[in-house]
Amino acid sequence: MENKLTKIRRTFAAQLTGKHKLKLIIPHNDSSDSIFEVFINEMFNQLHRKRTKQDEELLRESNRNSPLFIQRKQLQKDIEDFLILNKRQDARAVQEIIERVERMTMLNRKYDIREVKSISQLNTQYQSTIIPTVKMFTVSCSYRALCSELLERFDWPSELFASEYDRCFCKTCYPLTMPNVYQSNIENKYPIIIPRNWMKFGLKIDEVQAKIHQIWNKWAMSYHGTLPNAALSMIKHRQICLPGDKLLDGTHLTIRPGHIPDQKAFFTSPTIRYAAQNHYATPLEFTSQIDKCVYTAKIVLRCRQMPGSFTIQGETLNNSRINGADFCDIIPDEQIEWKTDKRGTVIFDGLCVRLTPVSNQTFHNTIYQSHANQTNVHN
Template identity: 25%
Template sequence: MSESGRSYYAYGRTWRGHPGTRHDTSFTSGLVREVRLAKHSRYKCEYQRRCARFRDSLGLQEDVFFPERDMCYCPSCHEERRDIEIYQRGNPPKPYVLPLGWSRFALKVPLPQVKLPRGGTVAAFDSWQMCFHGTLRDNVKPIVETGGLRRPGDDISGGTLSQRNGHYNEEWKPEGFDTLQVFVSPSIRYSSKDAYSSPYTWRDRTGQMYKVRSAFQARIRPGSYSIGPTTLHHVRRDERIDPIYKNNEIEWSTKHVDAIMLYGLLIKIEPCS
């Protein structure tokens, strides 16, 4: 049988493989396994050190971070760990594709607004599903200082959260669609689209210019959100955004801001062409 047709058993369900990917078949707690891996990868490579310098430029307080769970997903660190690329996370489980090419700076959890299940943070890591939220560089600090994600129109540190162009808003949306929700995605590819995570031009201390994108890695409570199609303006009908998630299931929305637990700031840096 070809690699693309192989079945994998992970977290109590069968998952169809995809070419060039490896899958999790262990039952180790997601939180415990991530801590173990992170201890072996902290600031080992220049890419993560560069991302850390950008993170430091954001003006965040050091006490919001949890360095023991930092993780670099650059190609060299990923290969050195011999890590897999696709996990199953949550109950019921959903595919979680690692944010390859990004570097994660872990946040202390939970932030104040999160309503945790019985069993606390560990229970949330074992039962809540993985998602991402792309954002602008200037929004990172207000989101962290506010305590988590907010809906358009809500007050955040330094002002009121507005709706950006490039995806559904009050002026451009299907009839009856509620845009006053929090939008996340199980796909980092989708979350890093320009409408969510526009690149920011940044000069490193070396003088080199880079394009930087930012996003949050999070857990979302099962049953608290709706699954729907992309809300972006410029997506062709024949364009497949993510190899795992179809375009009609790539956007998750919720009005429950206490159902999303941010636990990592993701940064991706590429040289300016």
């Protein structure tokens, strides 16, 4: 893990050098650690000087939507992210930065990368040169905008969300060349399966609880399909809801038709493909004001679960017998469902949204009706 963080730190420094057009020579990958430390220290100094200069210019700028304000905000975010990577104290934030750097590295491989000069060449030339080693670019993601519009329609308290941990997994933001599964670390035997074609909105969590239990290093990642009112109750309560619980809107959580009766338990899955099945994540109709199109919307909670607190079991939707194929090509059906009745062993760190365009279909559920019609929902 230490070697990976070192490589990520070097790559991130090179990306920031190109992005902010710093006057630096980027070392070759095989350069020594001491050479890279000299490079990184100078990069950091230049970023701070650039920020100071922008602050002086902003004193004369009144339009907060100007490009200068946007550049200053992005520069500050990059500086803070690099500090997080240096300190390595916030495991969740470090993992997000690692994914960001790896994603940008994969995207940049599609574009021409200019030849870079080594530190030894710098010593012979005695001059600084702007080396745009990578072409940094921003992709405007329409899918993210649509999912954000849906979330705004729910009208949930903004205090629940941690936007710095938002992540889009559409084909543009997370290309097919990126891996489908990660192994988080040696302390966690459970794989992280990427929720392709979903948008994940970060949720605020209890950082004290996270630190005490080391959830980012040791707890398994899973998904739980549900409906908006049940999701809101669980996020606000910061704990799972079991059948029989009274939700914030006054309704009682009951077992929906088609589910196993008398099962007072909470079910999750390591793959979102199973958690998003209609039995769990009931589809809702959503009409966007952005593009005037109609979509089928689903929401799934991303969870962190304490190892040893859940039972791993086979699927209960009879998919194999009906379709003759597993739900997921990574997790077999015999291990695809996790069951627990232990409160306090599940933490919600993300709300996942998926939109699918509707073609020649009519749905009775709408995003506006969902709050009124969800009197019988299963967790």
